Amino acid sequence: MADGAGKKDVGVSKRTNWVTDLVEWYDANRRKLPWRSRPRPYAVWVSEIMLQQTQVDTMLPYYRRFMKRFPSLRSLAAADVHDVLSLWQGLGYYARARNLHRASQLVVEQHGGRMPRDPAVLRKLPGIGEYTVAAILSISFEIPLPVVDGNVARVTARLWAIHDDVGRPATRKAIADRLTGPIQTVSPGTFNQAMMELGALICRPRDPSCGVCPLMKHCAAKRQKRVGDxxxxxxxxxVPQYDVVVGVIHRRGRILLARRPASGMLGGLWEFPGGKIGSEDATAYPDTLCEKILSETGVEVKVGERLCTIDHTYSHFKIRLHAFLCRAQAGRARPLASDEVRWVPPRELDAFAMSTVGKKIVAAYDR
DNA sequence: AAAGCGGGGTG
DNA sequence: CACCCAGCTTT
Structure with a gap:
């Protein structure tokens, strides 16, 4: 009798469930984040969209401001997209904001303002894909759908020494399949957040803290001493590099801004007129800029001194941008290559949603 | 300067 | 499925 009980105890302690170890670690080590206290679907949604391609520390101030201004799904749906973009200004990936805003309106129109609990229905909303469906439904409704983000892919690939390219959809699917069993043995929201938290805090891309990892004794990569692989x-x-010229165009104390087309890169944001140029000599920039401004806005300008040069990296290319002070000579501004053009008093520039580059030009102008 | 994060949309 | 899109942080 005593023998049998002893055997059982040994068995349990030697091979504890990795999910149990993971969840215990999470309960003791998780960061306190605003949407974690009592997860509402809307708060989880906003946080997950902001967290795409963006780290927690970067998005946190944006999240607080956003939730203060749009505390409910309905308040967001009722907002002007320009106000939503203004709050997103500087966070990047502006399509996320446009999709979130549009999707909130669809939830109000089609679902009475309540988040759908059906994965297939949720998946149809703009900006919501496989990952976001699983995140929202598991965290706010405890529905057992495993999320596979970069953190989870990394943790799982190491845990089971998965040698397939984690960037491929087939590998992501295989990882999700392997987590479908485990997630059903505990709180799904806790499981998913624990996996992501472990990837963010312990199982980092470089220099992981294997020594304090709760999954150390379960980890195949660690066992093989191949964690780095x-x-x-x-x-x-x-990524290619381009040169860009833009003009800060003055007329009667105002500056000309153009609003980019609503869809596509930096859609709906305001910018200084100009654009990409070929590999011509720098001495030709003023003439090229003059032509560009004329063809895009109908305004004839005299190009003056260079205001600033800004290097900026996007995800798929880099630019070296040269901003020139210009003075309008003739012509009425028309939105020939944009959705709208407007003459703006310099003091009001801050009220127009721009990308980080646009804001840098404004900053250089203010100096 | 290079690497890492890395979901969604499109074709 | 492959490929394109979109910025900022860390090393």
Missing amino acids: YPVKKKRKA
């Missing part, structure tokens, strides 16, 4: 991913290719 996982996850396997394809190298990203080099």
